[in-house]
Amino acid sequence: MNYARLEFFVRNWPIKVLALLLGLGFWLFVVGQERAEVTLRVPLALVDRPGNMVIVGQSAKAIEIRLSGTRALIERLGAKNLTLNLKLTGKGVGQHDFHIKPSHFPLPRGVSLVAISPSAVTIKLDKRATKRLRVPLALKNKPPNSFLVGAPPGFCTVDVAGPQDVLARLRPVQPPVAIDLSRAGEGPNRYRLAPGSFRLPPRVVVTRIRPDRVTVRLEALVRRRLVVRLSAEAKLMTLPGFVVTRVEFRPDTVLAHGPRSALRDRRRVFTRPVTEMGLWKDVVFIVPLEIIDPRVVVEPKLVELSLTVGPAVPRRFPGLAAWPFGADVERYLPR
Secondary structure, eight states, rough: OOOHHHHHTTHHHHHHHHHHHHHHHHHHHHHHTTTTEEEEEEEEESSSSOOEEEEEEEEEEEEEEEEEEEEEEHEEEEETTOOOOEEEEEESSEEEEEEEOOOOOOOTEEEHHHHHHHHSSEEEEEEEEEEEEEEEEEEOOOOOTTESSSSOEEEEEEEEHHHHHHHHHHHOOOOOEEOTTTOOOOOEEEEOOOOOSOOTTTTTEEEEEEEEEEEEEEEEEEEEEEEEOOTTTTTEEEEETTTEEEEEEESSEEEEEHHHHHHTTOEEEEEEEOOEEOOSSEEEEEEEOOOOOOOOOOSSSSSEEEEEEEOOOOOTTOOOOHHHHHHSSSSGGGG
């Protein structure tokens, strides 16, 4: 191992480190004193705007300034995030020109302003107005095999604020806002109406929404077979000596399709009240079924009611003859 070379680096090492630091500092000082021209982007901030005014136009959001000076000073200025404030105190409706001057930029000694672009900024003001809009609400992408329970609000009212001339052109009724139900499930589904949901012109802001929340309740659709039964209010009157011996429906069951709550405990469906007088023989006629629920669809809606009518079998009592229906029944019937 070459100890002589190692000893050369170790000998007087504090002095050698100090010399290295001094050389580095001198180099940084020389570089920092180097003259340079740098372009900086300065954002514009509009301050002291009257409360009844709104900004409807601005020719530039920022300006560019070209500075000349030592690189260290210019870099220090760029790190301060320069902002140019334009005061709108006392400004009324119309266009207002602001000329950008070098005096707007307090620069340190050694830094000079070479160029400003743009040299003037135009701000347009208009009166602030409010308006109430009516916005319809529309449901879309309702999941299949689901039923809408109840009716959500059909519209909402939106209070907006903005430039007077822009609000004057807004129609009182705006295009509908769609509520997407593609991810809705059974039960209540709540949706919040955000200001971004409405299609409004630029510089018009939403200040109030009523209602700002909408609840849409969905229920699953089910299918169920129901047995057809005769209405309790049916009146089937036969001629004396005749009775209805059999009641038959074709079909005797129907398919009901509707929300789960309407068919949960339903097993039968009844016909609408039927009134038939003077029956004396078999008869077939069509009868409608009762409406279970306006939300329930029944197929078919009509059934065939078949009645079998026959002579009554009298009870035999001592001392009384049998009812004379044994031979010719037709001659006892009215013509």
